[in-house]
Amino acid sequence: MIHVVKRKEMPLAQSVAIRLGVIGVALVVCGIITAIATGLNPIGVYATMIQGSFGSPRKVWIMLQEVALLLCVSLALTPAFRMKFWNLGGEGQILAGGLASAACMILLGDKVPNAALIAIMFVASVAAGALWAAVPAFFKAKFNTNETLFTLMMNYVATQLVAFYVIVWENPKGSGTIGVINQQSSAGWLPTIAGNKHLLIVLLVALLTVGMYVYLNYSKQGYEISVVGESPSTARYVGIKVSKVIVRTLIISGALCGFAGMLLVGGSAHTLTTSIAAGRGFTAVMVAWLAKFNPLIMIGSSGLIEFMSHGASEIATTYGLNQSFGDILTGIILFFIIGTEFFITYRVVLSHNKGKSVEELG
Amino acid sequence: MQVTKPAVSMHGISKSFGAVQANKNVSLDINRGEVLALLGENGSGKTTLMNMLSGIYYPDSGYIEIDGKRVEIGSPKDAFDYGIGMIHQHFKLVNVFTATENIVLGLKDKGKFDLAAATSKIQQICDTYGFDVDPNQKVYDMSVSQKQTVEIVKVLYRGADLLILDEPTAVLTPQETDKLFAVLRNMRDDGKAIIIITHKLNEVKDISDRVAVLRKGEYVGEMVTSEATTAEMTNMMVGRQVTLNIDRPDPEMKYRMERIRVKNLTVKNREGVTKLDNVSFTAFTGEILGIAGISGSGQKELLEAIAGLQPVESGSIEYNVDDEQVEQLIGMDPLKIADMGVVLSFVPEDRLGMGLVGSMDLTDNMMLRSFRRGTSPLTNRKESRHLAELVVDELEVSTPSISTPVSKLSGGNVQKVLVGREIAAAPTVLLSAYAVRGLDVNSSYLIYDLLNRQKGNGVAVIYVGEDLDVLLELCDRILVLCGGKVSGIVDGRTTTKNEVGLMMTKLGGGDDQ
The missing domain is CATH 1.10.3470 (ABC transporter involved in vitamin B12 uptake, BtuC)
Structure with a gap:
């Protein structure tokens, strides 16, 4: 069985580190998807994105x-x-x-x-x-x-x-x-x-x-x-x-x-x-x-x-x-960011205890 | 004494939640064609016991037999399969559905669903037992009593022959109660077994054939209702008096004056049920006035009416500033009361939901009462921080820091924070509701001590309590509420537990035999 348990408060430094790490992972995932879907060099694509805002x-x-x-x-x-x-x-x-x-x-x-x-x-x-x-x-x-x-x-x-x-x-x-x-x-x-x-x-x-x-x-x-x-x-x-x-x-x-x-x-x-x-x-x-x-x-x-x-x-x-490709990348990054919040607040525990008391007595 | 084979037997049932033992080795038989009243004070474990029968909890030890056969009830569905149905205090109905739709909701019959057939089956159940319900009426159009009827029919529709009703009359008017009891008698005569959880003795006498009493989670005994007197039942319910050695200094008579005068106060709740009926009393400075009563007898409404949080039907609440100046508190909100210079502190029953903000830290919670001070549009946290530190020190609040959200503290520490803040305002009136509920012994005595110190300072303390032993040792006078009416006001030093117990269950007290 999978249980979701609320975590104790996490130190600020740790939660910030996790968030930054996750953005890094999101960029790697975006890069892989870019390479597979478009055949372009992801580094080049990222560089172009930076150009778009700061060029x-x-x-x-x-x-x-x-x-x-x-x-x-x-x-x-x-x-x-x-x-x-x-x-x-x-x-x-x-x-x-x-x-x-x-x-x-x-x-x-x-x-x-x-x-x-x-x-x-x-x-x-x-x-x-x-x-x-x-x-x-x-x-x-x-x-x-x-x-x-x-x-x-x-x-x-x-x-x-x-x-x-x-x-x-x-x-x-x-x-x-x-x-x-x-x-x-x-x-x-x-x-x-x-x-x-x-x-x-x-x-x-x-x-x-x-x-x-x-x-x-x-x-x-x-x-x-x-x-x-x-x-x-x-x-x-x-x-x-x-x-x-x-x-x-x-x-x-x-x-x-x-x-x-x-x-x-x-x-x-x-x-x-x-x-x-x-x-x-x-x-x-x-x-x-x-x-x-x-x-x-x-x-x-x-x-x-x-x-x-x-x-x-x-x-x-x-x-x-297509303009939508940029939206896909945005979506992936947001998905990762929002997903982290869940794992910062909760942790997932695997257990096999459910129904044990019933079996013991039955 | 057993005439029929019991429909259900519970054997040696125990259940604890963390450190709290809710039920301890309880054994109980339930017979067909009988109404069994399960009697006990608040927190005596009645509902927990019944929840184990209806599959909501599973006992830590002990077992249940149905018709002599040992069974496992692991879920509410199991309970239904064994014909056990429970009607909870809080109804679980879908407002926008009709009675029929609610009743058949969740049933897993094979094939196409036939709503018309269901409706006629429901009509048939209603006719058999004399229920007054329209299967096609939407729930949002129903009165509380009709909703309860739908819950009962729902259980019967699923074939239950053991019905458990958890304080069914708490939400009903006397006329509706009579109607409910008539239906329950019809069901009993039809051979169903009925358990009714209650702490109202008159209802026990009215409806039940047998009464079983629980106290502090333990089974104390049972009686045939027709052979039992109210006094016997009360004694079993409250138990013998226990000495707690709570300090009770004598009030300073020299400065004693009337502080709050409540006259003919009547309060109705949002459903129009009368919660306080023509209540009159006086609270003096420098004394602790206890309020005793079965839970839901109007204690909450009484305190909230004084605090300006409860709309009032009629009557008056006067506050004596001094011998000459008298202020009327009715029609005032908490802010207006404070603006009049009346320092009224209130420790409500719902500590985190009403007295404090759970997600805020100690400092910000201290600020709740004082944040308006000064003309600056900005808040001044310095004083609140100071107060938080003071309360943590003086009341020995165990907390990592004053920047910890109060919801992370244990129940006793939450209460210390709340009481500490309320006392810090240097009140002239201190209202407290169930101030020691859930607290360990040390914290409880600390609270008693704080209340006594307030009394020594000339504060009019009103203490709503549930533990009669505490009320008897702490309070100077005890006002007993029964069904929203004043059953009597007794001297805390001379009264007995039995006297108060009887007054709680019967207006004016006294035995009926």
């Missing part, structure tokens, strides 16, 4: 910006997850924020000064994201509805809403897209720093990471979130208002997703489409889980995911491989 300063900056955007969404989901509120509505909350930003840019672009416009965009997108998360939070707090389904459904509402406004604001008419907003005036575009258009996003998210780390681990509200997540009845026992904490935390979660929407529309894409969130609301779930909801470790997990995805498109173009 030129431009690529490095794009990589950094993408990591920052994914990290921003992951940070947004984290307070909700720490509370065991499974916010799968990141996608919709980003879209809501992006829609609000785009609306400000289109409707107010030539009416207010640029600094004021960006401030208004910030407020509007944060409010829109917060609203998108507050609705399911309210129903969870009041009627104990299932937050997973509710937040997921809100994604579709947001997508349809964006689809509607893409047609309303389409430019040029009949194109079915909005095109680049305020191409001439650049109104509402986030400013460049020393000529670098990516740096601002990276800096903002870096600040946010530290802020979120402090908020979750050292603030009173962060403490309340942990207590509610671990044991709602303990929370009530010490006088924490559980429903208030749920709504407040989701407003923060949604607001940060909305902020990510503004970074996407005002900072990088300068347009609005229904696919502008590009699955980040879901990828971020994985990033947050891999990091065990620790904002600092999320820098690493979001970096890994973005590195793999950039590498995947690079090998797809260089070797003429």
Whole structure:
């Protein structure tokens, strides 16, 4: 018989060593599969993947910006997850924020000064994201509805809403897209720093990471979130208002997703489409889980995911491989990483004892 | 005295869980056409014993005979094959299924499944015994009593002729209890053997033919119900008084004042069952007021109502700040109570689920009560760390460090952490529920000592306990609850175990013969 037994706490150094070792094993397995499936030299393929993320300063900056955007969404989901509120509505909350930003840019672009416009965009997108998360939070707090389904459904509402406004604001008419907003005036575009258009996003998210780390681990509200997540009845026992904490935390979660929407529309894409969130609301779930909801470790997990995805498109173009091949490699590596967590927490014991007592007496 | 050959005999059954001996050398006969009441206090091993009959546990030693033949019951399926069915306290039904679907769930009949035939068979069972259940009703539409009926029919449908009911009336209203008993009598008359686990004496008298008593895991004896008096049964259940030598200083009469006045308190639970019925009492400063009662007599609701955690139907709970100022605690939550300056400490029954956060370390658990202090949006762990160290030192908590999650500590140490934190707040009222449950002797005496020190400091201590010997030696006064009503308040120094035992099982106490 196979039994799964929970391990005693493992020393940190050992568990880190195991995790790093496993990534090494995963790379070897990926290499073997690459060699068998494509006949290419795995070392060359890996080199190309690294090229994809770090091959030129431009690529490095794009990589950094993408990591920052994914990290921003992951940070947004984290307070909700720490509370065991499974916010799968990141996608919709980003879209809501992006829609609000785009609306400000289109409707107010030539009416207010640029600094004021960006401030208004910030407020509007944060409010829109917060609203998108507050609705399911309210129903969870009041009627104990299932937050997973509710937040997921809100994604579709947001997508349809964006689809509607893409047609309303389409430019040029009949194109079915909005095109680049305020191409001439650049109104509402986030400013460049020393000529670098990516740096601002990276800096903002870096600040946010530290802020979120402090908020979750050292603030009173962060403490309340942990207590509610671990044991709602303990929370009530010490006088924490559980429903208030749920709504407040989701407003923060949604607001940060909305902020990510503004970074996407005002900072990088300068347009609005229904696919502008590009699955980040879901990828971020994985990033947050891999990091065990620790904002600092999320820098690493979001970096890994973005590195793999950039590498995947690079090998797809260089070797003429299907884009899916990169996804296969990503999948293998993630499988190994997640699998390790199981073996770090549990160990498998083989035994032949089952039913012995019955046989002895029978 | 044996008139029929027993349907089931248990011989010398023992079972232990780790160091706890749940059953010790228990032998018991169950006859057909008879209702046997299995009586005993909380933790006396009734449910464990029956779980071995229904295949959930396997005895460490001893054996079971059915119709004189020795059998092995290794799983619930084996039990079913021998016609043994148990109705547990917590129902195991699928909410979105109908009664019929739940009843046939898990059956492995060959061939195509015929739901219509099953429904008519269920209807037939219901008609035979007088069950009131609609086979096509969904479980989520059912009352607690109807769900219980479905569980019973489920067992009968599978051909059980020995039925075990684990405290079936705990969730029922008196009318529903009468209905259940009527059905049980029909089944008995049909020749089935019925065991009912209970600690309510009036029900034992009402339904059973024979009563077997367990105490601390051991079989104490049995009686024919019609020949037994309530007093005899109580004596068998609680046993003779044991001297524990717990310290009980006399209350300081000079400063004694009324601290908490509960008047006509009535509480209903979420299912609308009355848990506290018109309860009135006063708790004084500098005394330990014990609350005795069979488990589920309203102790939990009473403490939680005082602590602001339990919605109240009617009545009042007054807190005397001093001779002039009186605060009403009803309608307050724990935060509002604390804001009024009332330092009310509460050691709840569910230590890790309610009093502490298991995954958090000692420091963070100390912070639960104090984290709001100060205007800074950030927490201050310095004081909590200090308090954690203090509690570890003073109460001799055995822990690797104060950064260990409390769920990794043993039960006694968990309780020390919880009690230590609650006492550190310098309370004026200390509520405690089953404060020594699961604790070893040394830890228990440490807790008694801590409670006595609080009493010496003028705290109004309310101690909900289950061990009568402890209550009798520790408490100044004992309030006895029976079915949510106050059965009486007695002086801890002069009362006897039998008196309290009778009051627990019968309103107002006293013998009925």
